[in-house]
Amino acid sequence: RRKKVLYPPGPLPKPLIGNALDMPTQRPWEKYREWCQTYNSDIIYLHLPTHPVVVLGSIEAATDLLEKRSQIYSSRPHVEMVKLMTWDFHFGSMPYGPRWRAHRQMFHKHFHPTDAHEYHGLQLQAVRKFLLMAMRSPQHTRKYIRQMVTSIIVSVFYGKQIKSMDDEYVVTAEIATEGLSIAAIPGGHLVEIFSFLKYIPSWAPGGSARRIAEKYIPYVKDLRDTSFNEVKKAYDEGMPPPCIVANLMEEIRARYGGTSDEAVQEDMAKSIAGSSYTAGADTTTCAAESFVLAMALFPQVQRRAQAELDRVVGSGRLPTWTDFDNLPYIRATVMETMRWMPVSPFGVPHALDADDNYKGYHIPKGAWVVPNVWGMMHNPADYPDPEVFNPDRFLGADGKVNPYVRDPGTAVFGFGRRICPGRHFGTFTLTLFIANILHVFDISAGIDEHGQPVVLDTEMVGAMLASPREVPCGLAPRSDVVAKLVKEVKYEYNM
Ligand code: HEM
Numbered sequence: 333r334r335k336k337v338l339y340p341p342g343p344l345p346k347p348l349i350g351n352a353l354d355m356p357t358q359r360p361w362e363k364y365r366e367w368c369q370t371y372n373s374d375i376i377y378l379h380l381p382t383h384p385v386v387v388l389g390s391i392e393a394a395t396d397l398l399e400k401r402s403q404i405y406s407s408r409p410h411v412e413m414v415k416l417m418t419w420d421f422h423f424g425s426m427p428y429g430p431r432w433r434a435h436r437q438m439f440h441k442h443f444h445p446t447d448a449h450e451y452h453g454l455q456l457q458a459v460r461k462f463l464l465m466a467m468r469s470p471q472h473t474r475k476y477i478r479q480m481v482t483s484i485i486v487s488v489f490y491g492k493q494i495k496s497m498d499d500e501y502v503v504t505a506e507i508a509t510e511g512l513s514i515a516a517i518p519g520g521h522l523v524e525i526f527s528f529l530k531y532i533p534s535w536a537p538g539g540s541a542r543r544i545a546e547k548y549i550p551y552v553k554d555l556r557d558t559s560f561n562e563v564k565k566a567y568d569e570g571m572p573p574p575c576i577v578a579n580l581m582e583e584i585r586a587r588y589g590g591t592s593d594e595a596v597q598e599d600m601a602k603s604i605a606g607s608s609y610t611a612g613a614d615t616t617t618c619a620a621e622s623f624v625l626a627m628a629l630f631p632q633v634q635r636r637a638q639a640e641l642d643r644v645v646g647s648g649r650l651p652t653w654t655d656f657d658n659l660p661y662i663r664a665t666v667m668e669t670m671r672w673m674p675v676s677p678f679g680v681p682h683a684l685d686a687d688d689n690y691k692g693y694h695i696p697k698g699a700w701v702v703p704n705v706w707g708m709m710h711n712p713a714d715y716p717d718p719e720v721f722n723p724d725r726f727l728g729a730d731g732k733v734n735p736y737v738r739d740p741g742t743a744v745f746g747f748g749r750r751i752c753p754g755r756h757f758g759t760f761t762l763t764l765f766i767a768n769i770l771h772v773f774d775i776s777a778g779i780d781e782h783g784q785p786v787v788l789d790t791e792m793v794g795a796m797l798a799s800p801r802e803v804p805c806g807l808a809p810r811s812d813v814v815a816k817l818v819k820e821v822k823y824e825y826n827m
Contacts, residue, residue, distance in 0.1 A: 340386065340693040341371035342378050350379030360795065361677040361706035364389065368707065375690065383409065384699040386684075390711070391743055394703040397690060398682055398747035406749040407683040409700045413515035416545035418552050421603040422512075424611055428685060428749070438597075439604045440753055442576050450574075451488045452653055452760070458484045459764045460650065463772050463818045470807040471781040474621065477765075477803070481617045482609075484761060489608045490559040491573025501559055505609045508555040511548030512610055516796065556606035564598075577605050608754075615675050616758045618799035620765055622673035623665070626721040627775040628788055628804035633721060634775060637661055638810070641771045647813045650821070651767035653760070659767060660732050664723035666763050667733075670709075671740035672721050673790075677706035677798050679746055708743050719790075769807075772814045778806025 343354045355378070356363035367376045368389035376387040388394045398405045407428035414425055423435035462480040466473050475497060482502055483494045494502055563577040567585075572578035580601040588594040627634045640661040645651045656663065682701045689695070710718035714737075715725060728734035741759070745752035752758070769775070777786045786805060792798040809815040 337694045338692060339384075340375040340377040340690075340695070341373050342367060342376045342387075345379040348381070350381055351385075352380055354378065355380070355385075359792070361704055364678065364702070364704040365707040365710075368704070375693065377693070377695075384696055386695055386699045386701050387678075388701065388703045389707050391708050391714075391738070393690075394708070394743065394747050397688075397701065398703065398750075401688065402748035404685045404688060405682050405701060407685050408750075409681055409683045411516060413541060413545065414512065416541060417511050417515050417548050418545075419508075419512050419515060421556060422607045422610065423604060424607060424680065427683070435600055435604055435607075436753065438580070438600055439607075442579055442604075443753060443757065451484075451757075454487050455484050455761050455764055456652060458487070459761075459768050460818070460821045462765070463650075463768055464821065466769075466773070466807050467809060467815060467818055470778060470805050473624065473778075473805040473807055474803040477620045477624070478613075478617045480765070481620065481761065482613045484616075485608055485612045486559075487575070489576045489605045490563055491575030491578065492559060492562075501555075504551050504554045504558075505613075508548060508551040509610050509614065511545075511552060513796070514544065514548075555609065556602055560602045560605055577601065580605070611752075612754050612758065614797055615752075615754075616761050618675045618794075618797055619669055619673075619758070619762055621799045621803045622675075623669040623762070623766055624769070624775060624804050625788060625790075625800040625802070626669060626672060627770070628777050628806065629790070630721045631776075633665065633723060634770060637665055637723075637766075637770045641767065645767075645771060647811065648817075650814075650817055651764075651771050653764060655767065656763060660727060661723060662767050662770070663733060663763065664726040665766055666759060667726050667740050668721055668723040669762065669766070670744045671715065671718075672709075673792060673798070673800065674705045674709050674740070674744045675797060675799075676744065676746070677704075677792065678796075679703040679705050680750070680796065682748075682750060703743070703747060705743050709740055714738050772809060772818055773807040774810055775804055776806035776808070777804045780805060 343351055345351050346353070364376065364387045367387065368374055374388065374390035374393045376389065378385040378387070388397065408425055410427065411425070414420055414422075419425060423432055423439065426432040426435065458480045461483075462476050465476045465479075469476075479494070479497050482497070482505075486492050486494050486501060490501075492501060497503075560577055563572055563575065564581055566572040567578055567581040572581065581598075584594060584597045584601060588597050640659055641651060644658045645655055651659070679702065684695060684697055684699045684701055687694070687697045709715065712718055726733055726737050726739075728736075741755065745755040745758075777788050780786050786802055788800075788802055788804060791801040793801050809818075
């Protein structure tokens with residue numbers, strides 16, 4: 333007799349369509365938490381016509397599966413539209429296996445935390461430039477945050493200086509990224525169910541998948557190729573700007589020059605650099621935006637952080653990374669930012685490579701595994717009053733960061749072999765930004781570019797990446813002395 337398979341609990345599936353209609357489209361992370369409560373389980377199962385989905389509702393479940401069993405939980409769902417759009421070069425979307433591993437190793441080698449100090453100067457310059465622009469036109473704070481983060485990523489990878497968000501590279505990258513988010517809408521395209529639709533030409537009825545893809549393909553290609561080829565050319569002429577792509581070229585020429593592997597390695601280098609914009613710029617931007625929102629909503633936190641900065645840095649200079657060790661409240665504020673509004677509220681789905689069994693439940697091969705990071709970060713057992721932005725929760729009685737309180741970094745950057753390889757870099761950018769903006773400005777809701785008062789709430793918009801609906805823009809210099817410091821900064825990198 334066949335044993336009955338027991339799946340994890342979850343809403344009752346309907347014939348044929350399973351749980352397709354149960355899938356939440358608004359704030360899915362709240363629904364995921366509700367299901368965990370309703371079924372009293374930290375693992376929830378949903379039947380979809382294309383694939384099962386498993387939602388993990390606790391850090392323990394995520395650690396047990398995505399970390400301890402990472403040999404089978406480290407793949408990515410196959411999304412046909414991502415492939416059709418040629419976005420499958422992005423190693424964040426590659427299935428687990430040798431191709432992904434080779435990309436990840438190359439990325440890691442050139443982006444290792446111990447090498448990251450090479451780029452601290454660029455990060456600092458971009459943050460300082462932000463201060464100056466925000467002082468001149470605070471109503472554009474949101475745009476300037478994005479510009480600051482983007483210019484860091486682009487200068488670190490390609491040695492390129494971007495002057496505004498109208499820069500050609502940025503426009504291309506934004507359109508290509510828009511394509512990726514459209515491609516990745518779960519259940520958004522029939523081609524995911526009827527894969528033969530990918531063969532229907534864009535001009536024919538039923539060819540909408542190709543039509544959408546073809547609109548974005550030139551931008552995706554441009555994002556991956558153009559800047560890379562510019563650095564390669566400069567490298568061959570002996571004048572490359574200092575950047576990751578130049579370092580990659582150096583290594584490839586030294587190790588593989590003239591061999592049959594050279595082209596393969598170059599192609600890989602192109603892909604990892606091309607992955608950096610979507611993976612690094614949007615994420616860090618969202619985190620910086622939610623920090624600014626938190627400051628306007630919790631002014632008492634602002635005052636505490638500023639008191640620490642006044643004591644440690646003083647009004648004679650601007651903060652830099654050498655101050656970090658002496659700024660525990662600022663570091664706790666960075667942690668609280670990541671927890672309060674996690675940038676990827678339900679992580680980036682992993683895919684399961686083999687049938688598995690957990691707590692007596694069967695989890696079939698091919699399931700998409702979704703960690704409800706927001707639910708974990710808003711669990712009152714770990715973080716009492718989770719809706720309150722309170723950096724003190726991370727500090728001990730001695731005022732130092734308390735190692736016994738769970739560091740949000742253990743969840744918000746993902747899990748296991750897929751954990752974010754840019755997490756140290758992203759945290760560093762964020763810490764520099766937070767220390768500098770609080771040293772110079774008092775932050776309040778402000779008046780927008782149309783002269784209207786900004787109305788704030790804690791609504792998060794987006795899905796895989798979420799950011800605040802409104803970002804405050806009331807940035808007022810705290811004193812003439814700090815305002816003068818900002819104006820006097822010398823921009824050695826000519827950004
Ligand atoms: C606040 C900033 C950031 C956050 C919150 C963040 C978050 C994440 C998350 C949740 C994942 C998925 C992990 C998983 O699948 O379990 C990820 C993957 C990734 N991140 Fe980040 N990230 C940030 C900054 C960066 C930066 C600055 C870079 C580099 C430029 C970067 C590069 C990547 C890459 C390449 C992947 C794909 C890794 C893979 O699939 O193997 N991230 N990130």
